[in-house]
Amino acid sequence: MISKLYAPNIYLFAFHLLRNLTDSSPVTTDAALLWKTGDELLEQFNSPQRLEELHDDNYQPERFPLDLLKSATPDNALQAFEGSLLPLDPRERIYLNITGFIHPLRLDDSHALVFNVRRPERGVTGNQTEDLDLAWLSRFHPNQCFSPAKIGRNSVNFLGQTILITGWLTEEQLQTSPSPQDLRTLADQCVAKFFAETDNRPSLYQAGQLLGSPMFEYSTFSSAALNRWHLLVWLFQSPESERQWINCYRELVQLFFYRNKILRLYQERGRLYGELYPKYQRIVQDLDQLNLLSNDLAGLKTKLNDSLLLAGQYTALLGSLQHQANTISINTRNYGKTVEDIQRQTTTADLSILRTFCDKQGALFKEQINADLGYFALGSNLLDKTLATIRGIVQIQQTQIDLQRQGQEKRLEGQIQALGIGIGTGAIVASSSGLLTASESMWGNPPMLIAIVISSACALLGWGLTRWWLQRVPTN
Numbered sequence: 001m002i003s004k005l006y007a008p009n010i011y012l013f014a015f016h017l018l019r020n021l022t023d024s025s026p027v028t029t030d031a032a033l034l035w036k037t038g039d040e041l042l043e044q045f046n047s048p049q050r051l052e053e054l055h056d057d058n059y060q061p062e063r064f065p066l067d068l069l070k071s072a073t074p075d076n077a078l079q080a081f082e083g084s085l086l087p088l089d090p091r092e093r094i095y096l097n098i099t100g101f102i103h104p105l106r107l108d109d110s111h112a113l114v115f116n117v118r119r120p121e122r123g124v125t126g127n128q129t130e131d132l133d134l135a136w137l138s139r140f141h142p143n144q145c146f147s148p149a150k151i152g153r154n155s156v157n158f159l160g161q162t163i164l165i166t167g168w169l170t171e172e173q174l175q176t177s178p179s180p181q182d183l184r185t186l187a188d189q190c191v192a193k194f195f196a197e198t199d200n201r202p203s204l205y206q207a208g209q210l211l212g213s214p215m216f217e218y219s220t221f222s223s224a225a226l227n228r229w230h231l232l233v234w235l236f237q238s239p240e241s242e243r244q245w246i247n248c249y250r251e252l253v254q255l256f257f258y259r260n261k262i263l264r265l266y267q268e269r270g271r272l273y274g275e276l277y278p279k280y281q282r283i284v285q286d287l288d289q290l291n292l293l294s295n296d297l298a299g300l301k302t303k304l305n306d307s308l309l310l311a312g313q314y315t316a317l318l319g320s321l322q323h324q325a326n327t328i329s330i331n332t333r334n335y336g337k338t339v340e341d342i343q344r345q346t347t348t349a350d351l352s353i354l355r356t357f358c359d360k361q362g363a364l365f366k367e368q369i370n371a372d373l374g375y376f377a378l379g380s381n382l383l384d385k386t387l388a389t390i391r392g393i394v395q396i397q398q399t400q401i402d403l404q405r406q407g408q409e410k411r412l413e414g415q416i417q418a419l420g421i422g423i424g425t426g427a428i429v430a431s432s433s434g435l436l437t438a439s440e441s442m443w444g445n446p447p448m449l450i451a452i453v454i455s456s457a458c459a460l461l462g463w464g465l466t467r468w469w470l471q472r473v474p475t476n
Helices: 032-044 134-138 171-176 180-195 239-247 249-288 297-346 352-437 447-472
Strands: 004-017 079-085 096-107 110-118 158-168 203-210 213-219 230-236
Touching: 004 032, 004 134, 004 180, 004 249, 032 096, 032 110, 096 249, 110 249, 134 180, 158 180, 158 249, 180 203, 180 213, 180 230, 203 352, 230 239, 230 249, 239 249, 239 297, 249 297, 249 352, 297 352
Parallel strands: 158 230
Antiparallel strands: 004 110, 004 158, 079 096, 096 110, 203 213, 213 230
């Protein structure tokens, strides 16, 4: 059974977004989280070095805007360190010397930290180091320090991380030409030893060749960012593979960044879906229940206000979902372009193991989120229909009420006029009643009759003049 590797390396690629996924505010430049994470990892590997001694918050690199260490040069943007691993047997005092490097950098709207810890190929005397038993891989992960839950615990904008385990097959292994199944067994053992007793161990996603050496990818897609593992085991079989890996280092960092960002965006899609779906159901229910409020004007006006508020919330969430879809498409294209950049540097190398994520998962994510947009766009149409229906019913109800009020006002006006005429007539008769007993006649008629006629004529004249005047005077 294969149980050793030569010069194993562990690489951590951790990414933190500088702003919320749906926020368009300016990008901040605070990299304090990177320094804190790097110092915690250095401490785990018994290194006395600290990043706070290596960076300057006010340092603004001119030639290397993506590299955050002020010591960055055209030939080296990394900071080397030395440390040691605890012995496999606590009773022993034999510590394993290790080396590594830290590389904090800026990628688009994110900060990235590359942390490498390795068993060097050569010792301090220049001699080749011995093959390392796979059991030591557990010591390369002290206190589960590479766990996403620990790396991302201080940031709500943690995108995720990728861990790459590289190592040379031993001379004995190379001479026996191990079968694909032997290599798969070796990769599985590396993962098992690295994870020790943890239960959240990722499963094999795919296997293939990268730059001429076998690679095995272990991942979990459905978990939250703080529980999502992405682990690669790359078993070098030729010096050319290692040389090309060094040449493509920056492109592979970018590739892992785009991958983690796409996954994080898709995870955000799940949150938006969870908020949109109950609102969509409410829209459907409100439309079905409008008949119950058709005769309740006050209830309809309340429902209109509620629907307008719901429309604002729903539109904002739908806009965020559209933003997620666009950003996933952009990062998927960037992923594909980065693979092409690597392909140009490596000419005939088979990069299908890198293309799978873009061609398979990226396409699946885009298809799913576009389906969500189509589904929830129907909710917007139903909401518009609900608002239009409520406004129409309210307008009809208000028109009927106005017509009823106008009819009531006309009837009241007629009653007032009749009452006024009755009162006026009674007043005329009352004022003329004193002439009822008069014996003298006027123009051959009784005085009372003459008085009533004259009073009625004056009343009609006064009523006509008043009406004419009121019609001329503006009502406002």
